[in-house]
Amino acid sequence: MKRIGLVTLAAVMAIFLLTVFHCPGANAGPIKLSYANFPPAPTFPCVQMERWKKEVEKRTGGKVLINTFPGGTLLGAKNMMDGVIAGQADIGCLCMAYQPGRFVITNATSLPLGIPNSLVGSLVLWDLYKKYKPKAFAKVKVLTMFTTAPSNIMSKIPIASLEDIKGVDLRASGGAAQILKAWGANPVGMPMPATPEALQKGVVKGLFSSLDVMKDFKFAEMCKYVTLTNTVVYPFAVVMNMDKWNSLPKDVQKVFEELGTQQAAWTGTYMDNHVRKAMNWSKRKQGVKVIRLKKAEKQRWDKLLEPITSKWIASAEKKGLPGKSIVQDIKNFTAMYSGK
Ligand code: DTR
Numbered sequence: 001m002k003r004i005g006l007v008t009l010a011a012v013m014a015i016f017l018l019t020v021f022h023c024p025g026a027n028a029g030p031i032k033l034s035y036a037n038f039p040p041a042p043t044f045p046c047v048q049m050e051r052w053k054k055e056v057e058k059r060t061g062g063k064v065l066i067n068t069f070p071g072g073t074l075l076g077a078k079n080m081m082d083g084v085i086a087g088q089a090d091i092g093c094l095c096m097a098y099q100p101g102r103f104v105i106t107n108a109t110s111l112p113l114g115i116p117n118s119l120v121g122s123l124v125l126w127d128l129y130k131k132y133k134p135k136a137f138a139k140v141k142v143l144t145m146f147t148t149a150p151s152n153i154m155s156k157i158p159i160a161s162l163e164d165i166k167g168v169d170l171r172a173s174g175g176a177a178q179i180l181k182a183w184g185a186n187p188v189g190m191p192m193p194a195t196p197e198a199l200q201k202g203v204v205k206g207l208f209s210s211l212d213v214m215k216d217f218k219f220a221e222m223c224k225y226v227t228l229t230n231t232v233v234y235p236f237a238v239v240m241n242m243d244k245w246n247s248l249p250k251d252v253q254k255v256f257e258e259l260g261t262q263q264a265a266w267t268g269t270y271m272d273n274h275v276r277k278a279m280n281w282s283k284r285k286q287g288v289k290v291i292r293l294k295k296a297e298k299q300r301w302d303k304l305l306e307p308i309t310s311k312w313i314a315s316a317e318k319k320g321l322p323g324k325s326i327v328q329d330i331k332n333f334t335a336m337y338s339g340k
Contacts (some may be wrong), residue, residue: 030065031252033244036074036089039193043216044274045093045236046070048146048267052238052259059255066091077191081239085139090244097174097234098191104316105134108326109147109235110175111312112305115334118210118275119268121147121233124333126264129237131329137237141245144260146267147233148210149275151176154223155206156199160291162300171195171207176232180208182304192217199223210234212271215278220286226279227291229301238263 035053037046046068053066069075075083080094081102096103097110106129115121125145129137151172159165166184177187188204192213198204199222206223207213210233214220245253282288293301309327316323 030063032065033090034067035091036069037093038072038077041070044212044271052263060252064252084239084241087241091240093238095234095236100174103136105132106235107175110232111309112231113330115233116338118147118149118271120337122264122268123337125235127333140239140242143238143240143256144263145237146264147235149271150230151208151232152211152229153208153227154219155225156223157205158225159227161297169204171204176208179232211275212278214282220282220288225289
């Protein structure tokens with residue numbers, strides 16, 4: 001009798017232990033996800049990451065915990081996409097302009113098509129992604145997309161004319177590099193985190209980017225001139241490992257899906273406000289001088305950009321992509337979100 005009792009007890013305990021340790025969901029604790037980002041924590045891609053983390057943890061009632069890795073501590077600017085596909089991080093934030101050949105459709109937002117700010121740019125990009133569902137993202141779940149504010153020239157020397165910019169080494173990536181080239185500068189490509197050292201060492205005399213970086217990377221300490229061009233945005237994507245996405249419970253997936261457009265709009269708004277703050281700080285605390293191109297001069301600069309879009313359309317169509325419709329959609333979405 002005693003032996004049978006012991007056997008029964010052992011069986012009950014075995015079933016209990018198996019249930020606790022092998023049945024996912026039963027007592028398994030929160031779902032933990034890693035989120036990698038390439039630039040330092042105070043910069044806008046990481047600020048939006050922390051906001052998304054907070055929102056997810058709140059909206060799932062603590063069912064999901066996000067572990068964030070800013071500053072390239074888990075994945076860097078150029079291996080973000082492949083790292084997420086391989087599962088080195090569950091989620092990753094990447095700047096598509098750093099790989100222009102890989103993200104052809106979404107990088108079309110980097111053409112000089114007059115996107116006026118980051119909020120409009122982010123909503124346009126997100127709509128473009130949803131409409132075309134580019135193959136480049138087939139292996140991941142895209143959680144959101146957003147763009148920077150339009151780019152301007154930050155430099156150690158004053159640039160007020162095409163003559164001034166001729167042959168100047170300026171850092172830019174992707175579509176923005178083509179713009180600099182059209183203006184006669186010498187574009188030097190590198191991801192943003194490599195730029196402070198390039199400026200310090202004199203490898204470049206300035207950069208072409210949205211102006212948030214004047215404060216967040218303290219570029220205002222080295223670049224005392226800003227030439228306003230308000231041309232082209234840089235597109236970003238936040239992607240998730242597909243198997244990890246498929247393993248999430250439906251209610252968690254729903255929270256992530258709902259955040260897609262909201263996060264794009266939140267980031268756009270944050271960026272636009274932050275650019276204003278960064279420039280106020282740069283002018284007041286760092287004595288940065290803002291240069292506005294004279295009207296006739298601006299016309300010369302704009303004229304040089306005209307062939308870029310038609311060239312892009314031709315090269316996209318050669319690759320079998322509907323280049324013309326993509327450009328038209330960007331223009332239409334921009335007009336719609338700008339209230340035109
Ligand atoms: N303008 C792009 C992207 C960019 C703008 N602000 C930041 C901050 C941190 C990383 C990237 C960016 C660029 O020049 O790389």
